[in-house]
Structure formats: structure tokens, C-alpha cells
Amino acid sequence: MFLCFVFIILLFHYFLGDALQEKHHLHFKFTALSKANTLPEFSAEAVADSRRIFHYNNKEKSWVRESLTEDDSEAPVKPPESRDWFMHQLKTLSNCADSECSELHVLQRITGCELEKLPDGPVNLTVFDEYGLDGEDFIAFNSDALQWIDKNPKAKETKMKWDRQTERNQLLQHYLQTCMNWISTFNNNRKTPPDVRVFAVKAPGDQHKLLLSCLATGFYPRDIEMYIRLYRIKIKDQTLSGIRPNADGSFQLRSSVEIDRNHKEFYDCFVIHSSLTEPASVEWESQWALKAVLITVSILVLVVICYCIYQRKRLNGEL
Template sequence: MAKWLTRSRFFICVLTVWLISHPCLSDTHQDKLEKHYLHYMFTALTKADLFPDFTAVGVVDDRLILDYSTEVPDWTRLILTEDDGIETLVQQYDSKDWYKHQLHILSNCTNCSELHAFQRLIGCEVEKFNGTVTSLRFFDEYGFDGEDFMTFDSDTLQWIDKCPKAKEMKKYWDLQTGRNQFIKDYFGKCMEWILIFNNTYKNSPEVYISARRDPDDHSKLDLSCLATGFYPRDIEMNIRLNESVLDNQTSSEIRPNANETFQMRVSVKIDRNSEGSYDCFVIHSSLTEPASVAWDGKCSTFETESQQTFIEVILSVLVLSVVSVMLCSVVILCQCKKESNESFLAVGRNHHHDYGAVSERIAMATR
């Protein structure tokens, strides 16, 4: 029995290693898994000395699409102008006054000196693999003072209480059949809106390929490919030699840009004297066909030029320092000769005053 148990464990270990290393499950295929989401967050505060007492924020796939607060009392849509259903929900059922009312009930006060928070997260998420939807999730969840409070069950149109304080409010919310049906209908519209957004708002990547000398091995070059400014997030990028993907590529992973697009860089070491056609091959949903940018075979000399410029700057500073010392010496000798009664300490104080003025200008410039 022990022998079979040992063999079974060995078989499971081998099977696990094979599954992890299998090419179908390798990182090169992870880009085919797409994740999209639409989230709305509502927050009401009892004591808002530093923050608005009510805010609403909408985010779709890392992009801010809606921003509202009591300080700016307008629904500001940053990307789309059409209503995806959430504003109708707010206007008909859950206005900012509704959130404040629920908060006052839970905190048991209207003008609280303590801080209490009532929050809501509503939206949907979808996962697609190779273009096929594999997972859908709809949710409408509430929290009070940082703890789970209530969540909605769209199948039964009932609310699920998450803490003792939510039990009484659940009974009242369950009776609001019109509101509950609207929330369920919104879930379907939420999914449609995600698909519309991802089919409408796409940015094509800008692709650059360059090479520089490897600082550790002068017989090698670091060949690098950069794709930037693309949206949505998912992208596939590889450096190829004669249309064959090279091994041992390193990736920066996908990173966000300041304008809510993304960037990614891949690099690989190649022989300095290698021959062949190198290119950067990019696949992205914004492109009607894959993009290929060929390397021109040139090596960047930026680092060499930078080092030379640095040396020139150092030499210039040294020359100016020597000239300044010589001039200061001449000035001191002339002053000592012209005014024999002026002490060396007085000259030192005058120079110290000049340095103080410079430090003041630096402080002003850095404010």
C-alpha cells in the first residue's frame, strides 16, 4: 500500500510539472485570456472635513469614465456620453440623499462628530478565452464602516445580509420589488455596455525597435522592442529572427501610461555579428492585422555620447573652478594691498554673505 501511495505521489508530481511546462499553458498563450469589467463605487460619509460627503466614481478596464461629488454637482462622463443605466438607477431610486439617509439610519445620528462610511460597489466582470466567454459575474454589494453589509441575489431578487445590523434593513429592501427588478435588468445592460466600450475605444500601439551594446559582454547586443500607447491592455509582442520567435526574451510586463493607455517592452541578447532579419512582431485587438517593425541593424550610441558629454562637463567645471580661484586670489591681494586696515575675516564675512544670497535664490527656485 505504501509503495502504491509513493508511486501515486510521484505520478502526480510528474503530471503537475508537465502541465506547468506544457506549451499550451505557457506564458506565450496567456494573452488570449481577456478580462473586462465595469465598476461603480458610491461613498457617503457622516463627517467630511477633508473629503466630500458623497462621491460616485465609474471605472471600466482601468479607465475612469465617470466622476461625481457634492463639490462638483454634475455627472461628468469622461469618455462616453450615452447612459449605461447607472444614472437612471440613481435618478429613480438611489439618489445621493438616499445614500445619506441609509447612512444616518445605520450610524443612528444626523450630525455625527464621528466618521462613518456607507459604500456600494455595483457592476459586472467578464472573462473571455480565445474570444469565448468563460465567466460572467454580476454584483451589487454594500459595506458599512469597512465591513460587509449586504449583497444582492439576482436569481431570487432578494438581499443577503452580511452582518446583524443589516437584518432589519434587508426586510425593507426585499419589499422594494421595482428597485430589485431594475437592478437585475441593469446587470444585462452592464454587460452590453462593456462589449460596446471595448469594440469602440481602442488605441493602436506605437512600436519601436533598437539595439545597444551589452555593457557586460561587448560581443553581444541588447535588442529591445517597445510598444506604447495601446488600449485595451491585452497584447502579444515578440522579437523574431527571420520570422521565428527568439528564445530567452525578457519582458517588462504590461505597464500603465499617464494617459490611461499601456506600454510593454521585450528584450533579448543577440550576437553582435549575427546576420539575419530581426523584427518586432505585435498582435493587438486594435490592429486589423499583426504589425511588424524591422530592425535597421544600427546600434544606439546614446550611452557613449552621454559618457563623452559627462566628461566634457566635468572638464569645463574644473577649468572654471581654477579660473575662479585665480580671480579670487587676485581680488584678495588687490584688496589687501589697497586697504591694509581691512582684516581677512572681514573679507570672509563678505563672501559668506554672497553664498547666503545664492542659497536663498536656490530655495526660491525650488518652491
């Protein structure tokens, strides 16, 4: 019995720890595409925790800030490469002539930094810069050694050439360090607890059912665990909306489940988030609970009225 109890406690801490684990990222994504008889295409964007904060405007040939809050306005603007540099590399790596490219070729790049906070305190910070060519891994940058790693036999010549570009590699190393410093400082300072609400509406297509929903909104960072419980036991087959961004940079999540319209059970919404010192539980004020409150209040009012009548009659000598 004792071993079973210990196992349950350890299992609870395992899942709780996993939910409290935080992950954050700042990714810059680039795509250059060329094909015969068409103009080359280029796109780029910066994404912080699944929220786009910059994109490249091809018409003005500049980066445009968007969806920025006061807290993330100091994010690194962009890596030290231009659109023209990308298009030149695409032609070079795909062996295209200056005039045309007989086949479709795509050069992709993802660079940035990631932060992972574990429940027991350690923080993991990583940086990366990786390229793909025509759907295959191509080459990646080692910021510690200031050298490139060829991930494809076709990249050996490119590795030798890029390794000799010491000034560019130093600029890239500086950018990655700046990215890492920013994401570490930013995500250490920003934590917003969720606003949690539980409510029910008529279930569509079934007059005997209610759709019980739990909504958590306004929270940051993005990672959260939330579910509806019946007598503090997690209900299976819940419908989750998926974590969605709010206009202010925070996030929201909705969980729903169908229940019997005439139920008399106890439901609550259970939430685990890194901004909370302990998990939160928000009870649903059901129609039966409200009826019980109304009945209790009515009885108390009736007792008070009867007592007042009794006292008045006693004082008037009617009793």
C-alpha cells in the same frame, strides 16, 4: 522525444490562450464618510477598463463625463441612487444621530458589470452590486432573484428592509442589465491593433551597454502580452512600464532590457493581442545589421562602377 514535442506544443497553446483571454469591466465606485465635527464627505466615479469615464461633482451635485470617446458615449450614466440617499444610509447603518457621529464611519459600494472572453469562444458576463461598512463586507444584491444577500450579521435587518423595496430593486436590476448589454456590445465592436516599435539608446551610467526597448501603443482592449526575445527566446529580467492609458482611450506598454553595446545577436519584440490574428514579431534593426547593409550596398556599387569602366575601355579598344 515525441512526447516532449507534444508537451511543448500544449504548453505554448496554454500560454497563448491565456494571453488572448479578454477581460473588460464597467465599475461604479461610491464612498460616503462621516465623522464628528466634520462635514460628511461623498465621492463617486465610473471606471471602464481602468479608465475613469464619469465622476460625481459635489459642488454641482451632478455626474460629469470625462475621457469619453465616440464609442463609449452611450455608457450607463449612473445607478439609481443619489448622494443624499447614500448619506442617509450611512447615518442609519452606523446608528448616527442627525446632529453628529461620534466615530469615523465609511459606507462603500461597488456596482457594475464584467465581461470575460475565453480563447475558445465562450463569453462570461457577470453583474454585481456590493456594499461594505467600516471596512467589512456588508450586503450584496442578487439580480436574478431580486433579493439581497447579507454578508454580515449586522446586515440582517437591512436585508429585510431592502428586500421589501421592490420598485428600487427592479430599477437596480434594469440598470445592471443595461450595463451588461453595453459592455457586451461595446467590447465586441472595438478592437485596435498595437503600433509596435523597437529602438535602442545609450544605457545610463554604462558606456558599454545599450537600453533596448520595445513600445506598443494605440491598442485596445487593454490585455496584451509583450516581451523582447534573443534568437526567439524570451529574455529574463525585462523591465515593464505597466499598461498605461493614452488620451484617446487606447493603451500603451513598454518593455526594456540592457544589452551589450557591441552585440551581433538577433533581437525582436514579440506581441500577442486579441486584435491580431496571430502573434506579431518586430525585429530590431541593429547597428551591425545596418553596417552589413551598407557594406553590401557599397560592394554592389563598386562592382557596377568596375563593370562600367571595363565596358567603356573594351568599346574604346583599350583592352
